[in-house]
Amino acid sequence: MASFESSPMPEPSCRSVAIIGLGLLGGSVALSIRRRWPSVGLTACARSPETRALALDRAIVDEVFDRPDAAAKGCDLAVIATPVNRIAALAQELAKQFSELTLTDVGSTKGGLVRELAGTTAAKQFVPAHPIAGSEKSGAEHARADLFDDKPIVITPSGEELPQHITAATEFWRATGGRIVTMPAEQHDATLALTSHLPHLLSSLAARQITREMLALVGTGWLDTTRVAAGDADLWTAIVSENRDAILSAIEQSRSDLDTLQTIVDQGDDTALRTWLDTAKQIRQSAQT
Amino acid sequence: MASFESSPMPEPSCRSVAIIGLGLLGGSVALSIRRRWPSVGLTACARSPETRALALDRAIVDEVFDRPDAAAKGCDLAVIATPVNRIAALAQELAKQFSELTLTDVGSTKGGLVRELAGTTAAKQFVPAHPIAGSEKSGAEHARADLFDDKPIVITPSGEELPQHITAATEFWRATGGRIVTMPAEQHDATLALTSHLPHLLSSLAARQITREMLALVGTGWLDTTRVAAGDADLWTAIVSENRDAILSAIEQSRSDLDTLQTIVDQGDDTALRTWLDTAKQIRQSAQT
Structure with missing residues (x-):
């Protein structure tokens, strides 16, 4: 992207980085850092020989x-880019061996991780992060240097981190091309429940309402609305499991709004319906800028 | 599309066609017929001088x-391609003057129209149709000759039509490039409530759950799921009003499924959640063939 080439290249804030777990995200972190900080040494840990090759x-x-x-x-x-349920143990293991190492991750839920590490040595070194970028494709073979360009990277400090680790992790994530957003882990999880997890569940809900016979009549509206419902069921089961409380609140909130809609439609209140639809339209259009 | 060029061109089943209402759909009907049946004369009625020019x-x-x-x-x-609330009156007016004229339409709901025309002279000549094709763009300036190619065109006979009008309308719609699907008007409306209207409402619901502050954290999942929520609020208010009973049933069905989801998540039943998500995934993937 032109904005990268023309902006001054900051000096690297580290000499060498380890990527623990080389999937789509881990591989893309490596490629984006290589682009911006070509002098930084990069190592990786991958369990599969094919991925290592x-x-x-x-x-x-x-x-x-x-x-x-x-x-x-x-x-x-070191960036821990494994499935979210393995991050806490890896952080503790690495902190125990390398007391100067800055640790960060890519996990899509943060509250559980922060609670699990609270009070441990690792909590001083570990800066929780969630780059909001991805693809329906998985694996290092689909890694891209521009995956994080202008994407939000949420950092959710626990408050236990030593300042030098916060600085190092923030500069590192900025070098991937992302936009840094900082907030508490609980706020992150509650927000993502509404911006990502609930939309996914509503997309699945829309898909579930039709029979196979009806597929012959679907148009672009159904196809767009249900696109993410084709995502991996195991991955989404894990996400819901990790963020259950916030997702339950999001479901309850949407159920209440569905009740409102049902009442409006039942009463034939076209004015209220137009307002209900228009609020959605305004929010959606604000995202297109 | 290659399949058109190589398939034999059937003889036109009519010499001249009138398009009543020249918006995106009316204009696209004209262009698609021009492509397939270049010898057929085409006239149109449009209220605005700009559209006529x-x-x-x-x-x-x-x-x-x-x-x-x-x-x-x-x-x-004659194809009546006006907003759905003007179709019945126009059909009656034209049937009164032109007793041999085959009448059809593009209205997106059919039950109300069929009930309104029941027992009238117009019902003998009027073959209700709904081409499931569109665009977020409106107006004749966006009309396209390929808008209906391989799109479903649902014909919902009332049973009162004279056979020659059914034949003429069916051949006409086939010449636009669409796939003819025939079903009763009530089945059409109930199906569209689930394949089109409910997905639109759920898309709006997903958009409504977030605040403007959260927009900085939305990803491609939210953007895809809520894309159609940016549609015209007046148009969608009219659609819901026309198909209220079927949409209320669809809302009730989805509310019941949302209750199921809420129970599954609340109980932390990962096996049931994976099955719930996987059913959606299977249905969505079946549509991609």
């Missing part, structure tokens, strides 16, 4: 390992 | 008028 073939990183501590050894910063 | 400038039709009966005079078939 791919990472070297495509020069996504300089060195690959099959163990997290081997990848992190000698590094200034 | 545009229709002649772009040769969408051969002649334009400001009155429906002037456009339909001498024609074999």
Whole structure:
């Protein structure tokens, strides 16, 4: 993107970075840092030999390992890019061995992680982060250097982090091309329940209402509205499980609004219906700027 | 589309066609018929002088008028492509003057229309139709010859039509490039409530759950799911008003499924949640073929 080429390149705030877990997100973090900070050394830990071979073939990183501590050894910063239920244990393991290492992650829910690490040594080094970027494709083979460009990267400090780790992690994430947004973990989870998790569930709900016979009559409206419902059911089950309380609140809020809609339609109140629809239209159009 | 060029061109089943109302749909009907049946004469009625000038400038039709009966005079078939609340009156007016004229329409709800015309002279000549095609753009200036290609065109006979009008209207709609689907008006309305109207309302519902402050954190899932919520609030108020009973049933059905989801999430039943999500995924993926 032109804005990158013309903006001054800040000096790298670290000499070497380890990526723990080389999927779509981990691979894209490596490629985006390579683009912006070409002098920074990159190592990775990947469990599968195929992924390790791919990472070297495509020069996504300089060195690959099959163990997290081997990848992190000698590094200034490590990004844990594994499924969210493995992040806390990995953070504790790495903090125990490398007391100077800045730790961060890509997990899509944050409250549980922050609670799990509270009071541990790892909490001083670990800066929780969630880059809001992705794709329906998974795996390092789909990694892209521009995946995070202008995408929100939410940092949710627990308050226990040492200041130098906050600074290092923030500069690192800025170097991926993302926009840094800082908020408490609980606010992040409540917001994502409404901006991401509930829309996914409503999309699935819309898909579930029709029979296969009706598919012959669907138009572009149904196809757009239900597009994300084709996503991986295991992944979304895990997300709902990690963020259950906030998602239950979001479901309750939407159920109450559905009751409002039902009353409006039942009463044939066209003025109220137009206002109900127009509020949605205004919000949706505000996102298109 | 290649399949059109290579398939044999059937002989036109009419010599001249009138389009009553030249918006996106009326204009696209004219252009698609021109492509397939170039020898057929095309007239149109449009209320606005600008639209009439545009229709002649772009040769969408051969002649334009400001009155429906002037456009339909001498024609074999007339397509009423006005807003749905004006179709019944126009059908009766044209049937009264032109007893041989085949009448059809593009209205997106059918039950009310069929009930309104029941027992009238017009019901013998009027073949209710709904081409499921559109665009977020409106007006004849966005008309396209390929708008109906391979799109469902639902014909909902009342049972009162004379056979020659059913045949003429069916051949006409096939010549636009669409796929003919025949079903009773009530089944059409109940199906569209689930395949089109409810998804639109759920898309609006998803948009309404977030505040403007949260817009900074939306990703592609929210953007896809809420895309149609940016549609015209007046148009959608009219659709809901026309198809109220079927939409109320669709809302009730989805509310019951939302209750099921809420119970599953509340109980932390990951197996049931995965099945719930997977059903949606299977249905959505079936539509991608």
